[in-house]
Amino acid sequence: MIQPGNGSKYPSHPSKQILITGGAGFIGSHLADALLASGHRVRVLDSLLPPLHPNGRPEYLSGAAELVRGDIRDPKRLREVLPGVDIIFHLAATNGAGQPMDAISRSMSVNAQGTTALLQAMLDFRVTPEKLIVASSMSIYGEGQYVCSVCSRQAFPDIRASAQLQLGRWEVRCADCGGVLMPRPTHEAKPSAIHSIHALSKRDQEDLCLLYGRTSGVPVTALRLFNVYGTRQTLSSPNPSVAALFAARLIRDQAPLVLEDGAQIRDLVSVHDVVRASLLAMERSESDGQVINVGCGIPITIRRIAQILAAALGKKIEPVITQRFRAGDIRHCYADQTKARRLLRYEPRVSHDQGLCELAEWLLQRQSEPQASRDRVPKTPQLQTRVTACSTNGNLMQARLGRLDERWLSEDYAQSWPPETSVQ
């Protein structure tokens, strides 16, 4: 198992009372584990959103974490959880629906209004934590940062027009000379370009927290998370991770369905590295008032993700390059980690090979677990067993695979991501 340890001097640090909003989720629960392991006390405020948490308190959430079930927008619950809190990690959010204009009121209500409620409650109840860390998102960049291959100009291009994509012309073009734009690491200074309600709500969340910090004196750090992956990730989210979906298809001996030509670049960052960066943001005053990218900084193509997962699962299955597209998708974006390195001393430690293998192992393991030890997947009878090879940290591991879960892995489900359009 990959250890999230941040290399800090914990637990010699004094124990702090930490509040994690959305702490029963994927990232929040890993963060809770690391904070508890460091000797802190963790309180979680989470509404246990039914599609994500069909069985209430998730089993993976440490028993040592105090869970208050409640909505971030509810002042009564906030009044309950805020007293005595030293540090706040604000992670509660809805995570997009894969469609630019879907779920407008839900995103704005939970992400923007929910953040407003949290800050208002801090003000009303005179809670002044030592630090507030908000989980922002790379979605607010829109397209990544580029340089023109012909005229060498730096470019912050707009999202590609559907008319271009219908011609199967995937690369982003220079607005000045028409040359193909080459992706570069995306810096925090790149102007945001909002193309979805989700991105708008995340930017609001970030802006609200930073503004609150400037006016109240509470030190605030906004971490712009890139594409986070790892164990405990759910496919029940409206916008599930591409790595988990590919792995789910591969486990079922189905080829991952890759949009466009598969050369799109993303920044896939292990949840363990995100936790490490979060702890560093908590500890280091250099990050006060700052917006900081948290990625792995190593670009990876969508096609490569599918190939690494296939190798990890011991499957000789190549991805299907569909040459289809989803309107509004970005072409390339990966993190410039200079600021994270400078202010947080953050260095990602989990390689794609290691992290994707851990994800694949976990998905396999879940298939053979009884219902009692799962939270998000219904039990299905044992139909078949396979032995696959997966290498984590250099150790070859044999994993036994039980009957594949129908809901997670059904053809409909796997194909429902992403809603796509074919090239005319």
Ligand SMILES: NC(=O)c1ccc[n+]([C@@H]2O[C@H](COP(=O)([O-])OP(=O)(O)OC[C@H]3O[C@@H](n4cnc5c(N)ncnc54)[C@H](O)[C@@H]3O)[C@@H](O)[C@H]2O)c1
């Ligand atoms: N996972 C990623 O790739 C990624 C990328 C960029 C940013 N982020 C941000 O990181 C944070 C955590 O993401 P995650 O992937 O762990 O998501 P997640 O969906 O697993 O966890 C979010 C948690 O928030 C809770 N929640 C939702 N609405 C709530 C409300 N109204 N009140 C209280 N709790 C509520 C949910 O029940 C869930 O447990 C989010 O703010 C997300 O926008 C995640």
Ligand SMILES: [Zn+2]
């Ligand atoms: Zn040019």
